[in-house]
Protein backbone atom coordinates (compact mmCIF):
# COMPACT_ATOMS: atom_id res chain seq x y z
CA UNK A 396 0.00 0.00 0.00
CA UNK A 397 1.39 3.38 -1.03
CA UNK A 398 1.23 6.26 1.43
CA UNK A 399 -0.70 9.12 -0.15
CA UNK A 400 1.35 11.61 1.85
CA UNK A 401 4.98 10.65 1.17
CA UNK A 402 4.52 8.02 -1.52
CA UNK A 403 6.59 5.25 0.12
CA UNK A 404 5.51 1.59 0.22
CA UNK A 405 3.98 0.00 3.34
CA UNK A 406 2.70 -3.49 4.20
CA UNK A 407 -0.95 -3.95 3.20
CA UNK A 408 -2.21 -4.32 6.76
CA UNK A 409 -0.30 -1.28 8.14
CA UNK A 410 -2.46 1.28 9.88
CA UNK A 411 0.17 4.03 9.80
CA UNK A 412 2.92 4.91 7.34
CA UNK A 413 6.30 3.64 8.63
CA UNK A 414 8.06 6.73 7.26
CA UNK A 415 5.82 9.73 7.89
CA UNK A 416 3.23 8.31 10.31
CA UNK A 417 0.31 9.20 8.07
CA UNK A 418 -2.90 7.25 8.77
CA UNK A 419 -3.23 4.64 6.02
CA UNK A 420 -6.56 3.07 6.93
CA UNK A 421 -9.07 4.24 9.44
CA UNK A 422 -10.25 1.69 11.96
CA UNK A 423 -13.69 0.48 11.12
CA UNK A 424 -16.49 1.69 13.33
CA UNK A 425 -16.94 -1.77 14.78
CA UNK A 426 -13.25 -2.25 15.58
CA UNK A 427 -13.44 1.01 17.49
CA UNK A 428 -16.55 -0.14 19.33
CA UNK A 429 -14.97 -3.37 20.52
CA UNK A 430 -11.91 -1.42 21.73
CA UNK A 431 -14.29 0.72 23.78
CA UNK A 432 -15.80 -2.37 25.41
CA UNK A 433 -19.03 -2.54 23.41
CA UNK A 434 -20.51 -5.87 22.49
CA UNK A 435 -23.51 -6.88 20.37
CA UNK A 436 -26.71 -6.69 22.39
CA UNK A 437 -27.64 -10.16 21.18
CA UNK A 438 -24.60 -11.60 22.97
CA UNK A 439 -25.08 -10.16 26.44
CA UNK A 440 -26.34 -12.32 29.29
CA UNK A 441 -27.91 -10.31 32.09
CA UNK A 442 -27.66 -11.47 35.68
CA UNK A 443 -30.92 -11.75 37.58
CA UNK A 444 -31.18 -10.60 41.19
CA UNK A 445 -31.61 -13.50 43.63
CA UNK A 446 -33.20 -11.19 46.22
CA UNK A 447 -35.75 -9.91 43.70
CA UNK A 448 -36.56 -13.47 42.60
CA UNK A 449 -37.17 -14.71 46.14
CA UNK A 450 -39.29 -11.63 46.91
CA UNK A 451 -41.26 -12.16 43.70
CA UNK A 452 -42.04 -15.79 44.56
CA UNK A 453 -43.06 -14.81 48.11
CA UNK A 454 -45.34 -12.05 46.80
CA UNK A 455 -46.85 -14.40 44.20
CA UNK A 456 -47.68 -16.85 46.97
CA UNK A 457 -49.31 -14.09 49.02
CA UNK A 458 -51.13 -12.90 45.90
CA UNK A 459 -52.66 -16.35 45.41
CA UNK A 460 -53.66 -16.46 49.10
CA UNK A 461 -55.26 -13.02 48.71
CA UNK A 462 -57.23 -14.20 45.66
CA UNK A 463 -58.41 -17.30 47.56
CA UNK A 464 -59.53 -15.03 50.41
CA UNK A 465 -61.62 -13.01 47.95
CA UNK A 466 -63.25 -16.12 46.47
CA UNK A 467 -63.73 -17.78 49.88
CA UNK A 468 -65.10 -14.57 51.38
CA UNK A 469 -67.65 -14.12 48.59
CA UNK A 470 -68.80 -17.76 48.77
CA UNK A 471 -69.14 -17.56 52.56
CA UNK A 472 -70.95 -14.21 52.24
CA UNK A 473 -73.60 -15.71 49.95
CA UNK A 474 -73.86 -18.77 52.18
CA UNK A 475 -74.28 -17.07 55.59
CA UNK A 476 -77.66 -17.02 57.30
CA UNK A 477 -76.37 -14.80 60.14
CA UNK A 478 -75.71 -11.07 59.72
CA UNK A 479 -72.52 -10.96 61.81
CA UNK A 480 -71.11 -13.85 59.77
CA UNK A 481 -71.86 -11.88 56.61
CA UNK A 482 -69.87 -8.91 57.80
CA UNK A 483 -66.94 -11.18 58.61
CA UNK A 484 -66.97 -12.82 55.15
CA UNK A 485 -67.18 -9.43 53.43
CA UNK A 486 -64.22 -8.29 55.53
CA UNK A 487 -62.15 -11.32 54.50
CA UNK A 488 -63.03 -10.81 50.81
CA UNK A 489 -62.18 -7.10 50.95
CA UNK A 490 -58.94 -7.78 52.85
CA UNK A 491 -57.90 -10.34 50.23
CA UNK A 492 -58.66 -7.90 47.43
CA UNK A 493 -56.66 -5.04 48.96
CA UNK A 494 -53.77 -7.41 49.75
CA UNK A 495 -53.64 -8.81 46.17
CA UNK A 496 -53.90 -5.34 44.67
CA UNK A 497 -51.04 -3.96 46.78
CA UNK A 498 -48.84 -6.97 45.96
CA UNK A 499 -49.46 -6.64 42.22
CA UNK A 500 -48.71 -2.91 42.41
CA UNK A 501 -45.44 -3.45 44.30
CA UNK A 502 -44.33 -6.17 41.85
CA UNK A 503 -44.77 -3.92 38.83
CA UNK A 504 -43.64 -0.68 40.47
CA UNK A 505 -40.31 -2.19 41.50
CA UNK A 506 -39.98 -4.16 38.25
CA UNK A 507 -39.53 -7.43 40.11
CA UNK A 508 -40.18 -9.44 36.94
CA UNK A 509 -37.45 -7.53 35.08
CA UNK A 510 -34.99 -7.92 37.94
CA UNK A 511 -35.68 -11.62 38.43
CA UNK A 512 -35.64 -12.62 34.76
CA UNK A 513 -33.73 -9.88 32.91
CA UNK A 514 -32.86 -12.08 29.94
CA UNK A 515 -36.53 -12.68 29.29
CA UNK A 516 -37.92 -9.19 29.89
CA UNK A 517 -35.14 -6.59 29.76
CA UNK A 518 -33.09 -8.04 26.92
CA UNK A 519 -36.01 -8.38 24.53
CA UNK A 520 -36.75 -4.64 24.97
CA UNK A 521 -33.09 -3.72 24.74
CA UNK A 522 -32.66 -5.55 21.42
CA UNK A 523 -35.15 -3.13 19.85
CA UNK A 524 -33.30 -0.08 21.14
CA UNK A 525 -29.62 -0.98 20.77
CA UNK A 526 -27.33 -2.94 18.46
CA UNK A 527 -24.34 -2.61 20.81
CA UNK A 528 -24.00 -1.95 24.51
CA UNK A 529 -21.00 -1.18 26.66
CA UNK A 530 -19.96 -4.04 28.92
CA UNK A 531 -20.27 -1.79 31.98
CA UNK A 532 -23.92 -2.75 31.83
CA UNK A 533 -23.01 -6.00 33.52
CA UNK A 534 -21.64 -3.99 36.44
CA UNK A 535 -23.92 -1.99 38.64
CA UNK A 536 -23.37 1.44 37.10
CA UNK A 537 -26.28 3.82 36.70
CA UNK A 538 -25.77 4.43 33.00
CA UNK A 539 -24.09 2.78 30.05
CA UNK A 540 -23.61 3.73 26.41
CA UNK A 541 -25.54 2.08 23.61
CA UNK A 542 -25.19 2.18 19.83
CA UNK A 543 -27.98 1.88 17.30
CA UNK A 544 -27.39 2.39 13.57
CA UNK A 545 -23.92 3.82 14.35
CA UNK A 546 -25.37 6.49 16.64
CA UNK A 547 -24.69 6.71 20.36
CA UNK A 548 -27.16 6.92 23.21
CA UNK A 549 -27.38 6.27 26.96
CA UNK A 550 -29.21 3.48 28.75
CA UNK A 551 -30.33 3.66 32.37
CA UNK A 552 -29.27 0.42 34.02
CA UNK A 553 -31.26 1.09 37.19
CA UNK A 554 -34.57 1.80 35.46
CA UNK A 555 -34.11 -0.53 32.48
CA UNK A 556 -34.95 2.35 30.17
CA UNK A 557 -33.40 4.41 27.40
CA UNK A 558 -32.09 7.56 29.08
CA UNK A 559 -31.00 9.31 25.85
CA UNK A 560 -31.99 7.87 22.47
CA UNK A 561 -29.20 6.76 20.12
CA UNK A 562 -29.10 9.90 17.93
CA UNK A 563 -25.62 11.29 18.71
CA UNK A 564 -22.52 10.86 16.53
CA UNK A 565 -20.36 10.46 19.63
CA UNK A 566 -20.77 10.57 23.42
CA UNK A 567 -18.28 10.44 26.29
CA UNK A 568 -18.47 11.36 29.97
CA UNK A 569 -17.26 14.77 31.08
CA UNK A 570 -18.51 14.02 34.59
CA UNK A 571 -19.39 10.36 35.00
CA UNK A 572 -23.14 9.83 35.17
CA UNK A 573 -23.93 13.56 34.91
CA UNK A 574 -22.37 15.58 32.08
CA UNK A 575 -21.59 14.35 28.57
CA UNK A 576 -19.30 15.50 25.76
CA UNK A 577 -21.36 15.37 22.59
CA UNK A 578 -20.65 15.36 18.87
CA UNK A 579 -23.66 15.77 16.68
CA UNK A 580 -24.02 17.05 13.12
CA UNK A 581 -20.44 18.36 13.14
CA UNK A 582 -20.94 20.31 16.39
CA UNK A 583 -19.28 19.64 19.74
CA UNK A 584 -20.94 20.66 22.96
CA UNK A 585 -21.72 19.43 26.47
CA UNK A 586 -25.09 18.41 27.84
CA UNK A 587 -26.60 16.96 31.00
CA UNK A 588 -27.91 13.43 31.36
CA UNK A 589 -31.41 14.66 30.42
CA UNK A 590 -30.25 15.87 27.01
CA UNK A 591 -30.19 19.61 27.82
CA UNK A 592 -27.31 21.48 26.17
CA UNK A 593 -25.11 23.34 28.67
CA UNK A 594 -23.28 26.61 28.07
Ligand SMILES: [Zn+2]
Nearest residue numbers: 398401412415
Ligand atom coordinates in the same frame (compact mmCIF):
# COMPACT_ATOMS: atom_id res chain seq x y z
ZN1 LIG B 1 4.05 8.24 4.44
